Amino acid sequence: MVNERQKLNRQLAQMLKGGVIMDVTTPEQARIAEEAGACAVMALERIPADIRAAGGVSRMSDPKMIRGIQDAVSIPVMAKCRIGHIAEAQILQAIEIDYIDESEVLSPADNIYHIDKTRFDVPFVCGAKNLGEALRRIAEGATMIRTKGEPGTGDVVQAVSHMRMMQSEIRRLVGMSEDELYEAAKQLQAPYDLVRYVHENGKLPVVNFAAGGVATPADAALMMQLGAEGVFVGSGIFKSGNPQKRAAAIVQAVTNYQDAKLLAELSEDLGEAMVGINEQEIELLMAERGK
Amino acid sequence: MKVAVLALQGAFIEHEQMLKRLGVESFEVRKLSDWQKPKDGLILPGGESTVQMRLMASLQLFDPIRQAINEGLPVFGTCAGMILLSEGRLGTMDVRVRRNAYGRQLGSFHAYGQVEGIGDDVPMTFIRAPYIDEVLSPRCRPLAVLDHHIVAAQQGRQLATSFHPELDCDLRLHQYFVQMLAS
Numbered sequence: 001m002v003n004e005r006q007k008l009n010r011q012l013a014q015m016l017k018g019g020v021i022m023d024v025t026t027p028e029q030a031r032i033a034e035e036a037g038a039c040a041v042m043a044l045e046r047i048p049a050d051i052r053a054a055g056g057v058s059r060m061s062d063p064k065m066i067r068g069i070q071d072a073v074s075i076p077v078m079a080k081c082r083i084g085h086i087a088e089a090q091i092l093q094a095i096e097i098d099y100i101d102e103s104e105v106l107s108p109a110d111n112i113y114h115i116d117k118t119r120f121d122v123p124f125v126c127g128a129k130n131l132g133e134a135l136r137r138i139a140e141g142a143t144m145i146r147t148k149g150e151p152g153t154g155d156v157v158q159a160v161s162h163m164r165m166m167q168s169e170i171r172r173l174v175g176m177s178e179d180e181l182y183e184a185a186k187q188l189q190a191p192y193d194l195v196r197y198v199h200e201n202g203k204l205p206v207v208n209f210a211a212g213g214v215a216t217p218a219d220a221a222l223m224m225q226l227g228a229e230g231v232f233v234g235s236g237i238f239k240s241g242n243p244q245k246r247a248a249a250i251v252q253a254v255t256n257y258q259d260a261k262l263l264a265e266l267s268e269d270l271g272e273a274m275v276g277i278n279e280q281e282i283e284l285l286m287a288e289r290g291k
Numbered sequence: 292m293k294v295a296v297l298a299l300q301g302a303f304i305e306h307e308q309m310l311k312r313l314g315v316e317s318f319e320v321r322k323l324s325d326w327q328k329p330k331d332g333l334i335l336p337g338g339e340s341t342v343q344m345r346l347m348a349s350l351q352l353f354d355p356i357r358q359a360i361n362e363g364l365p366v367f368g369t370c371a372g373m374i375l376l377s378e379g380r381l382g383t384m385d386v387r388v389r390r391n392a393y394g395r396q397l398g399s400f401h402a403y404g405q406v407e408g409i410g411d412d413v414p415m416t417f418i419r420a421p422y423i424d425e426v427l428s429p430r431c432r433p434l435a436v437l438d439h440h441i442v443a444a445q446q447g448r449q450l451a452t453s454f455h456p457e458l459d460c461d462l463r464l465h466q467y468f469v470q471m472l473a474s
Contacts, residue, residue, distance in 0.1 A: 096397050098395050
């Protein structure tokens with residue numbers, strides 16, 4: 001079922017656990033992120049907050065820009081392609097990206113089909129709002145899952161509801177009797193074997209990170225307490241007053257997410273957080289892209 | 292017997308599960324107060340070595356860990372853990388390590404190889420793995436060579452592998468480490 005390459009790709013995600021993956025747009029930002037303790041960086045031309053502000057069609061980044069970031073750091077480098085854009089994914093594989101994010105942050109290229117990720121050697125992470133979406137992406141070959149959240153808002157509410165939804169659906173499956181799993185698979189619109197895996201193991205078969213709207217050390221700690229295995233921080237760092245300090249504080253907050261005293265220290269004097277917009281104020285819900 | 296597992300970032304839970312299968316107790320080290328608990332050994336897990344180095348420093352764990360290893364605390368480092376033990380980092384093991392020696396994720400691979408004292412069919416999972424470029428003193432003994440590169444070594448009570456025994460179902464290397472604790 002899972003081939004050797006997918007197994008290795010799931011295992012790379014295991015190595016990223018307990019870490020923070022940061023959005024960066026330049027080699028300079030990538031170095032700041034690595035120095036602050038990022039376990040990987042996401043190379044993109046515009047961070048989600050700016051994608052929102054600019055509007056229009058948002059595409060894969062210039063490979064030259066991505067290569068500049070690959071040369072600047074020694075940690076894994078990820079990059080985004082549009083949902084369903086097979087050719088963008090092939091290009092990213094050709095430049096030996098460490099992980100592709102088939103991402104709802106960019107404009108979808110296909111309104112029906114996601115990429116068949118089992119055909120690639122390079123790993124993919126995909127967003128999900130609930131367990132059904134997560135299992136469909138895993139069936140397509142995703143080797144890492146993240147919540148969608150609502151990117152570029154600095155508002156953590158959607159990441160929280162997506163993570164809570166996934167965790168509660170997982171708990172529901174665990175409590176079911178075996179003969180109920182067939183119906184559960186039907187309702188979740190997910191393959192039976194993956195539903196059964198969750199029933200038996202109480203977790204996804206791949207690593208699950210939080211993403212979308214995380215802006216503070218407290219946000220990161222919250223997501224970890226809700227069951228995230230690590231955190232993506234997009235606009236939250238380089239849209240803030242003191243990116244270095246905030247980035248390092250979020251890294252520490254993810255490691256010691258249960259130590260409120262340390263979290264209090266980490267939250268001091270971070271300068272201005274990204275301004276943020278809340279869900280009611282935005283016209284485009286990226287999380288509704290690609291189900 | 293109780294083993295401390297450095298739990299700053301990476302695949303530490305996988306090591307805890309291996310120890311559990313061997314009937315050995317473990318606890319996670321996320322800060323100085325965790326480190327101060329009594330322990331018979333230490334595991335440095337896989338993950339990103341730059342992140343682990345940074346967190347060890349900011350959480351004031353770097354010096355105490357180095358001191359304990361130098362005083363003879365048995366330690367087992369896998370992948371990033373091997374990098375931490377090497378020259379220029381904790382520096383307790385006399386090895387020079389090349390990071391990302393097999394390139395990016397497309398260079399990650401699985402193999403079977405010989406490890407001295409363990410067997411000739413040891414599963415080896417390499418994830419953006421390092422290897423040992425150079426052994427710097429005769430105190431350090433290579434235990435495994437794969438395609439002309441040293442991928443496992445031992446120096447006294449320090450054990451290091453480029454690969455991840457915690458990701459395969461083979462308990463032998465952890466068993467070997469546990470025996471080291473007992474001796």
